[in-house]
Amino acid sequence: MKAMVLPAVTNMRSTPSPLRLTELAEPSPTEGELLIRVLTCGVCHTELDEIEGRTPPASLPVVPGHEVVGIVEAAGSGVPSPRIGERVGVGWIYRSNGQSDENLSPNFVATGRDVNGGYAEYMCVPENYAYPIPDVFSDAQAAPLLCAGAIGFRALNLTRLGDGQSLGMMGFGASAHLMLQTVRRLHANLFIAVFAREKSQREFALQLGADWAGEVEQLPPHALHAIVDTTPAWKPVVESLAKLRPGGRLVINAIRKEDSDRDYLHKLSYEHHLWMEKEIKTVANITHNDIRDFLPIAAEIPLQPRVQEYALDQANEALQAVRRGGSQGAHVLRISH
Secondary structure (H helix, E strand, O other), X not given: OEEEEEOOOOOOOOOOOOOEEEEOOOOXXXXXXXXXXXXXXXXXXXXXXXXXXXXXXXXXXXXXXXXXXXXXXXXXXXXXXXXXXXXXXXXXXXXXXXXXXXXHOOOOEEEOOXXXXXXXXXXXXXXXXXXXXOOOOOHHHHHXXXXXXXXXXXXXXXXXXXXXXXXXXXXXXXXXXXXXXXXXXXXXXXXXXXXXXXXXXXXXXXXXXXXXXXXXXXXXXXXXXXXXXXXXXXXXXXXXXXXXXXXXXXXXXOOOOOOOOHHHHHHOOHHHHHOOOOEEEEOOOOOHHHHHHHHHHHHHOOOOOOEEEEEXXXXXXXXXXXXXXXXXXXXXXXXXX
16 A cells, blocks of 8 residues: 655654655554545644654654544454444544543554554554544545544633633634634634734634634733643743733643744743733643544534645645645645545
């Protein structure tokens, strides 16, 4: 089978095409696993963290990709319902201990980092971690729901917001554009402020229902109850804390932060940024319940993911687009039809 493989951890500035198109043997499902023929796979910023070593793969080479949509082709022994022909999705959680806090468990195994993922024509996954995809979504639309959408849903729940309160979003990429649509359905009277570098992203946020949009440094019309930061940078952390009301909560929705602007943390002032019982909460991975709960909600809304498709052999190009930022929506690899 064809796959895009990461042979070594590298810096994408010096190595703009870190993945190699490779022929691999088609995997076979072991006990409790499904074999999936991959249709599409979303391209996530976490892949950059894997490639550049901020959350390095357990072993190399590895096939990245954890926003996977495909068709069940075969099942290993012990699978109670083979589900042959079913369209399913696979997220960042490949397997864990199955408990409510499995995202924090040392048993957590990440798709496309600790085991081969979806930048390939076929992959295997434990049956319990393959999720039915609602018919309302196309293959390309469904891909970003498996991580960007579901992890945004988890971050939203961690804000503990109620209707009539106020939410800020730092960054407006794949996850935030889905979160905004979700918030509008679940909390119609929530005030939503979006902070983004690019004017086109701010305009996109307003089109999707944001009440206000501005640059990262700008102050919103009033202090906010909670902010979700989906960026890979440190500046938005400091700026977010300055925009919270007393008792407000910052939820950082990122696997890793990059080092390029770490010096911005020197601007952090206890009095202005942290005092008055402000809180910081991080999102650590995702559980199978997050994905299972989110997909039916996404279908009921229904969410309208904006996606740009690439061929499998264009994965490096898609990764560079994610690294540059400023895009509207998500990037998705088309593997097969």
